[in-house]
Amino acid sequence: MQEMETTSMETRQLHSSQQEAMKKIAEFSGEANETDIDEWLFDLNNLFSLMKLKDETRILETMSKLTGPALQWYEDDLRLFTNWSDTEKALRDRFKEFTSNSQLIQEFFYIYQEENQSVISFYENVIRKYRKFQQFITEQQVITVLQCGVKKSLKEHLIRNEKEIKKPEQWLQIAREEEYIQKRIQQKINVQHHEPKNPPFFEHTLPAATIQPTSTNVHSSNQQPLTSRHYYKKQHQQQSTSTRNRTYPTQNNYMTLNQNQKTYAKKETQQSTPCLICNKDNHTTTKCFYKKNNGCFKCGQPNHQIRDCPQQHFFE
Template sequence: MQEMETTPMETQQLHSSQKEAMKKIAEFSGEANELDIDEWLFDLNNLFSLMKLKDETRILETMGKLTGPALRWYQENLRSFINWSDAEKALRDRFKEFTSDSQLMREFFYIYQEENQSVISFYENVIRKYRKSRQFITEQQVITVLQNGVKNSLKEYLIRNEKEIKKPEEWLQFAREEEYIQKRIQQKITVPHHEPKNLPFFERTLSNATIQPTSTNIHLSSQQPSTSRHYYKKHHQQQSTSTRNRTYPTQNNHMTLNRNEENYPKKETQQSTPCLICNKNNHTTIKCFYKKNNGCFKCGQSNHQIRDCPQQYFFE
């Protein structure tokens, strides 16, 4: 296959991308409790293959990612590295952890997913352990470790679909789909959506009222619905009419009272005192036509004032 020619601008961008990718590779010092040498060389080889670097360039780029004791050892043995395979083997033999195969197998079969650990993180942890013991472990055993080590919330779904899982990558696909669904369900449970309730602009006037059945109500209910505003108006008018025509007994006769008279207590009628001047009952003494302009305004006599009237006990 004929390779495509690249322009100087494209070549410059490619070198810039390669430099950024190399920055993401962690430095390795060879100290205890640090990054495993197998994992570090695995990441480094993947990048070198993608960048299509020659052996001489790989050896020099590797020296740029070493620090501390590992860098000093690498510089001392640099001349003995004829190609990249020799340098890689020397690094692995020098800084490989002294772990027996039985211990690696035991660590592999007892890998469990933590409660807050994602499926991808758990899967990558299993695969890293698998690379160290690849010659002793099959892919079916990897699937078994994944099924047994996954947390209980995902285990039931994956066991139901284990007949369709033939490779570890297929297991990861099923596990990620179930993890996504459970996260969506949990979000809806913890953060419910409160939608505002659309209330009607007009509410029924008598929605909660209780009307006792009467002959009037029965008659009106046969003509129109009893829950409408029109019925309430008609019912109120009917009650007003019946109240207006209602009669109340008095001492002398039965007289008809209007609505205004219902709301106020009935005043007792007082019998008028006859006029002291003309002895008529149709007016009081002070309003008498025959009353003089001066004198007593109580009895009408001109020989004294009202304060000296001998008839003070007569009050209107």
Template sequence: ALRDRFKEFTSDSQLLQEFVHIHQEENQSLTSFYEHVIRKYRKARQCITEQQVITVLQTGVKNSLKEYLIRNEKDITKPDEWLQYARQEEYIQKQIQQQRNNYYSETTNQPFFEPMLQTATIQSRLLNAKPLGQQPITPHHYYQQQHQHTSKFNNNRMNEKQIQHPTIKSSRLSYPETKMYRSESCLICNRKNHSTMNCFYKKHNGCCKCGQSNHRIRDCPEQHFFE
């Protein structure tokens, strides 16, 4: 009888040692890990409490879930409650990772080399067309000249309208004149070397900056890309 009791004690001690060293394997699912712990618990139920089961689950689960489960351990009183908390956190982490993967996939598929090729093409055409002795025209100078030419053209048209319609101008002197200011910076990325419509980051649907359809670009709450 004494020998049988000693064997029983040795068996329980061995089961307890195996139980407390259970850890989730790298490729093991959360459910599989939980079921493995419960099977071990049922074999040694006489010497293991439910609180010890929760402790083994907490220490053996993968590190990405430990912090969340430790913060909520006061609300966990049974092993099945632990499994519910762990599944919720695992689901949230998978959703976040999926959103990150989609974002990285969209950014890596954008044709970054296309605007560089367009700029190089413009520069090569300008260099080939320049007179002898003239300094090379850079893309920055090209955009600046285009802006100056457009401003001069608009001023000439305003002067012509004022000459052709003096009565209209005199009749509007009593009203405050509203001036349209031309933005020198791109409203999307805040750079000054191109217009908003020619910006590489322009969205084609809705707001040009963020793509939403409930507002225009001047009312967009999004910050500039390079601020």
């Protein structure tokens, strides 16, 4: 019972994988400028062989990929398709291009790789065309077509190594290696262009006559260092500006300032001059305890002042 369940699960998985693989096959309508019928049938045969499908299943899967005029033709002649070989032959006869073999061979020798086309895509395009005329074209001619049709950036490297190329598969291997190397080089160039340039680890020392401006003198990040002449000129301009912006005292403030200065000078004089009566310096003569009430403060006589008094100090 368990083996039956395992087999059933594997069958479902296989059927699911087959459906996914069939989705990758392009549809075919038989219109002009479409996939060549030989190439389309080649892809179908490869897939059918891998999936090991019977003829009936192959015919049904092929019908599911037909659209437009091709589907209409297939439905009208459905009774004629009893096996896969007859169906394949009928499709080729009905939708094969009306082009002579000589013309197709001539076109084969002028296949070129597009600028944005990968090497492997170009190679597969050449090999697909080659399959149609294997009886008329040799492998050496295929290598020649590949060498001539590859884009210029790879051609020089391949020409230098063409002596080692004996098979188309060898050509593909060498071309892919060179394509990878060129891609890596281009990536490094692009990264270097986008990376910011790192500043030098050691800054250059400034000349002796150069003064680095302070943060107050820098007005923009692009300002150049100032020389000593420019620096002192700028300092002079700043001092002139600060002088013009200085606030001067008004007339009332000026008078008050003079009075304070006179008072301070008077106190200084009084404190530095000793009393003329007792010769002490902790008070003035007018405030001396021993001064006379009339005339000279020292002796009391009215005919002179204390500074002219002939008497000496009381305490001397």
